[in-house]
Amino acid sequence: MSAPSGAGLRRLRDVVADDMAGADVAHDLAHLDRVAGLSARLAAREGLDGFVAAVAAYVHDHHRAAEARLGRVVAPAEVRDDARDALRRAEIDEVLWEPVLDAVEATGRYSFGAEPGAPTADRIAACLHDADMLDAMGATGIARAFAYGGAIGEPLWDPAAGVDGGGYRSGPTGSVVAHFHEKLLRLRGELRTAAGRELGERRHAALQEFLRRFREEWVEAHGDDDGAPPAA
Known part of the structure; x- marks a missing residue:
C-alpha cells in the first residue's frame, strides 16, 4: 500500500499502524x-479541506x-x-484536533448534516462517512466482506439461515451473501454527499x-434454484 502524501499524514499513518x-x-x-484517500477526494469535491478529512479518516476506527x-x-x-493522543504523537497541528475528533464522533452518531450551512466538522463527517461506506461497496466491499467472513468462519451462503428480513445487526450474520442483502445493498441510500452518491452508483x-x-452459479452447481440466494 502506498504511503499517503504529506509528511503529516505519513507520520500519522505510522502512528495509527501501531x-x-x-x-x-x-x-x-x-x-x-x-x-483517507476517498475522504480527501470527496472533501475537495465539496469545497472542504481534504487534509483534514484524511486526518479524520486515519483516526476514525480507533x-x-x-x-x-x-x-x-x-x-x-x-x-x-x-485518537487525540495519536494526533499528538503524529505532530498534527493542535488547532485541528478538536474539529477532527468532532467529525469522527459525528460519524458514530449518524446525526450530522452535509448541507453547506452545517458546521464544518459535520460536513467533514459526511465525507468521512461516505468514504467509509464506499469502501464497503463495489469490488473492494466484496473482497472485504469475504475476507472478514472467512476470518470469523461464516459460510459463503447458508440456505437454512437465509436472509434476516429485519436488516443488519452488529455481529456475525448467517452467511457472507446474507450480509450483502442485510447491509451492503442498503448503503447506497445512506450516502450523504453528491460526490459520494455519484461513486456509490457504480459500486x-x-x-x-x-x-x-x-x-446463477449456485443454480448451475445444484441443478435448480432450491435454496439459491435471492437476486439483488
Missing part, C-alpha cells in the same frame, strides 16, 4: 488508507481496536482520548452484478 495492530481484517491499515481488546461494542466517543451496481452471478 494503534490498529489488533483490529480485524476489515478495519486494518489498508482500509484506513483507502478511506474504537475498532478497542473492540478487539475489550470484546464489546465501543463508540468512537469512548476512545476520543486515544452498488458491482454488488448487484456479483450477486446475480453468484446466484
